[in-house]
Amino acid sequence: MATPSASPSSDPAASNSLVRALGVSDLTWLYLVAVVNLNVVPVIAVGGPKVLWLLAAVILLFFVPQGIGVIELAEHMPGEGGLYLWTKESFGDFHGFLCGWCYWMTNMFFVPSLLFFVTGVTTYIVGGSAAAKINDSRLFFFLLPVSLLWITVFANVRGLGVGKWVNNIGGIGALVIGAALMIMGAVVVAQHRGMLHWNEIAPGGPGALPFSTFGVICLALVGMELGPIMGDEVRDPRKTIPRSVAVGGSLCLLMYVGCTVALLTAVPQSQMAVVQGLLQAVDTMSASFGLGWILLPLAVLMAASIAGSTSAWVSGSARILFVCGLDRYLPKALGKIHPRHHSPHVALIMFGFLASAIIAMSFIGASVQEAYLTMLDLAVALQMISYMYLFLSLLKRAFSKSSEPRYFRRPVLQIASVSGLLMAALGFSMAFVPSRQIASMASFELKMILTLGFILALASGLFLYYSRLRPNRPSDPDSLTVAVQ
Numbered sequence: 001m002a003t004p005s006a007s008p009s010s011d012p013a014a015s016n017s018l019v020r021a022l023g024v025s026d027l028t029w030l031y032l033v034a035v036v037n038l039n040v041v042p043v044i045a046v047g048g049p050k051v052l053w054l055l056a057a058v059i060l061l062f063f064v065p066q067g068i069g070v071i072e073l074a075e076h077m078p079g080e081g082g083l084y085l086w087t088k089e090s091f092g093d094f095h096g097f098l099c100g101w102c103y104w105m106t107n108m109f110f111v112p113s114l115l116f117f118v119t120g121v122t123t124y125i126v127g128g129s130a131a132a133k134i135n136d137s138r139l140f141f142f143l144l145p146v147s148l149l150w151i152t153v154f155a156n157v158r159g160l161g162v163g164k165w166v167n168n169i170g171g172i173g174a175l176v177i178g179a180a181l182m183i184m185g186a187v188v189v190a191q192h193r194g195m196l197h198w199n200e201i202a203p204g205g206p207g208a209l210p211f212s213t214f215g216v217i218c219l220a221l222v223g224m225e226l227g228p229i230m231g232d233e234v235r236d237p238r239k240t241i242p243r244s245v246a247v248g249g250s251l252c253l254l255m256y257v258g259c260t261v262a263l264l265t266a267v268p269q270s271q272m273a274v275v276q277g278l279l280q281a282v283d284t285m286s287a288s289f290g291l292g293w294i295l296l297p298l299a300v301l302m303a304a305s306i307a308g309s310t311s312a313w314v315s316g317s318a319r320i321l322f323v324c325g326l327d328r329y330l331p332k333a334l335g336k337i338h339p340r341h342h343s344p345h346v347a348l349i350m351f352g353f354l355a356s357a358i359i360a361m362s363f364i365g366a367s368v369q370e371a372y373l374t375m376l377d378l379a380v381a382l383q384m385i386s387y388m389y390l391f392l393s394l395l396k397r398a399f400s401k402s403s404e405p406r407y408f409r410r411p412v413l414q415i416a417s418v419s420g421l422l423m424a425a426l427g428f429s430m431a432f433v434p435s436r437q438i439a440s441m442a443s444f445e446l447k448m449i450l451t452l453g454f455i456l457a458l459a460s461g462l463f464l465y466y467s468r469l470r471p472n473r474p475s476d477p478d479s480l481t482v483a484v485q
Contacts, residue, residue, distance in 0.1 A: 020233055020234060022227075029167055029171030030248070032255070034226050034312035034316070035222070038259070038306065039116075039306060040376075050201060051210050051213055052261070054209060054211070055217055062218055062420055062423035065420035066420060067246075069416060069417065070245060072405065073086045075406040078238070080230065081100070082231060083100075083390045084103070085323070087390070093329070097329045098460075100386075102382045104320040106317075107351075109375040109379040113379065114313070115144075116141060117306055118303050142360060149356060153314060153352040156314060170304055171308055173305035177302055180298060182258040182261075184285040184286065185263075188266065211433060215428070218387075219384075221256070222387065223312075227240075227241045227245065228241060229316045230319055259278070262285075266282075266284045318350075325346070328469070380428070380431035384428035391421035398414045398416075
């Protein structure tokens with residue numbers, strides 16, 4: 001049963017309309033700011049030089065297959081909702097709902113972790129005794145992220161015409177910071193002053209690899225599905241999505257590899273802070289060049305980059321809530337569109353309230369650092385569930401003789417689907433391997449298992465409840481469409 005996808009209306013002035021506001025450049029910046037989350041780079045780099053082997057494996061076996069799958073599935077099943085729609089068409093309503101639920105719940109945990117990073121940037125800039133006092137202040141780490149969250153929500157309520165500029169500015173900021181970090185890192189290496197010694201990169205057997213960071217690397221390299229999730233708000237999606245995936249994906253890979261190497265070059269592994277590690281590297285290298293003044297403007301750009309990333313994930317998550325509301329598997333109010341700004345405003349505001357609650361609950365019995373790492377690992381587990389559905393949808397299409405490939409040859413699709421599925425499953429498993437910076441392993445595992453179990457049980461309960469209340473679908477699909485200007 002197809003999701004009620006948006007389709008052109010005979011009345012372009014209709015109040016319940018989505019607007020096709022995204023072109024190739026907009027989606028490219030969206031991918032850059034959504035996929036390249038600078039806050040995750042220190043969590044990856046804290047695994048040490050050998051983490052580069054895991055990064056290379058995830059790029060080859062997970063990220064590239066992800067791009068192949070997104071392009072192929074978006075061509076076969078276009079429309080608002082993306083991977084929610086693909087899973088529903090492939091495996092039925094319940095699996096579509098569960099995939100969409102895990103996807104937006106991922107960002108319920110990931111978006112607060114982004115905002116924690118902005119707060120960490122703020123305390124690093126303040127410095128001195130004041131920073132020491134507020135760095136572990138739960139009140140500060142609650143009030144500032146929540147304020148930034150609601151600013152982002154209301155920017156997106158104003159529509160993608162406004163929200164996309166937050167994404168674009170964030171993407172430009174990320175590119176500038178990444179370029180500056182890589183250039184400084186290259187100079188440090190050329191002068192033989194770096195902390196990274198190339199003999200340390202040798203793998204030395206599987207046991208020497210930092211597998212606790214594997215899930216976070218997988219989480220870092222997701223986001224190519226964001227374009228198709230807003231498929232009915234993309235201009236000429238059949239041309240725009242493949243081009244933006246190719247260009248944006250290439251920039252993302254350059255940024256992640258370059259920034260991770262630069263961080264390993266500038267900061268000793270034992271001294272790396274997971275929340276402020278990137279600014280540590282900038283501070284250390286810029287000071288050695290006599291360019292200490294550059295720290296403040298780069299920190300401002302870093303905050304802009306994280307704001308853009310937050311905006312991208314909030315916007316994408318709200319679209320999943322929006323189509324679930326249209327399908328009546330969640331309250332139908334979530335399927336409403338703002339009469340003036342043409343945005344899914346109810347879904348956006350609902351996401352804001354729920355994310356605020358997650359920020360508050362994350363501090364129960366945990367330090368700021370543990371709350372940050374626990375939220376990241378919960379996001380990994382939930383995101384990998386939705387990605388297993390994505391690759392299963394691709395696998396079903398790749399091995400079905402009744403389905404003809406559109407962009408790639410069948411063997412390419414088969415290899416991509418199997419590889420991506422195995423990596424997503426491994427990433428899910430590794431989310432339960434705690435970082436060495438977690439103080440209590442028992443507390444971490446208990447939080448992970450109970451929270452994940454509650455989230456999945458709640459999804460199943462809501463699906464059963466709303467399935468009983470859901471009216472019979474009319475035979476005329478036009479009555480379910482949402483107009484697109």
